[in-house]
Amino acid sequence: MILNSFKLFRTICRSRLTESGVELRLREMGKKLGVEKVHPHKFRRTMVTRAIEKGMPIEQVQKILGHEQIDTTLRYAMVNQNNVKLSHRKYIS
Numbered sequence: 403m404i405l406n407s408f409k410l411f412r413t414i415c416r417s418r419l420t421e422s423g424v425e426l427r428l429r430e431m432g433k434k435l436g437v438e439k440v441h442p443h444k445f446r447r448t449m450v451t452r453a454i455e456k457g458m459p460i461e462q463v464q465k466i467l468g469h470e471q472i473d474t475t476l477r478y479a480m481v482n483q484n485n486v487k488l489s490h491r492k493y494i495s
Contacts, residue, residue: 411423411424411427421442424442425441425442428440428441428442429441446467446478447478447479447480450463450467450475450478450479451478451479451480453466454479455485460472460475460476460479463475463478463479
């Protein structure tokens with residue numbers, strides 16, 4: 403797969419940065435910016451939540467994330483209370 407060979411995060415020597423290296427650097431940047439608990443999964447969770455909010459079918463999100471079980475994908479999605487209220491008014495009220 404092409405995505406597996408893509409290096410999003412690289413070291414100065416242009417080699418692939420390890421997962422722990424990415425986490426460490428994100429944590430350091432977060433501290434400098436005054437943001438607590440910064441980690442790669444926060445970005446992943448945000449992407450999933452936004453995709454679902456914009457109407458992307460959960461099955462497509464599941465495929466992008468590479469999850470075998472849809473339940474795993476659903477755990478990533480954060481529920482926006484405003485969207486719950488709007489949906490309630492639209493479908494139930």
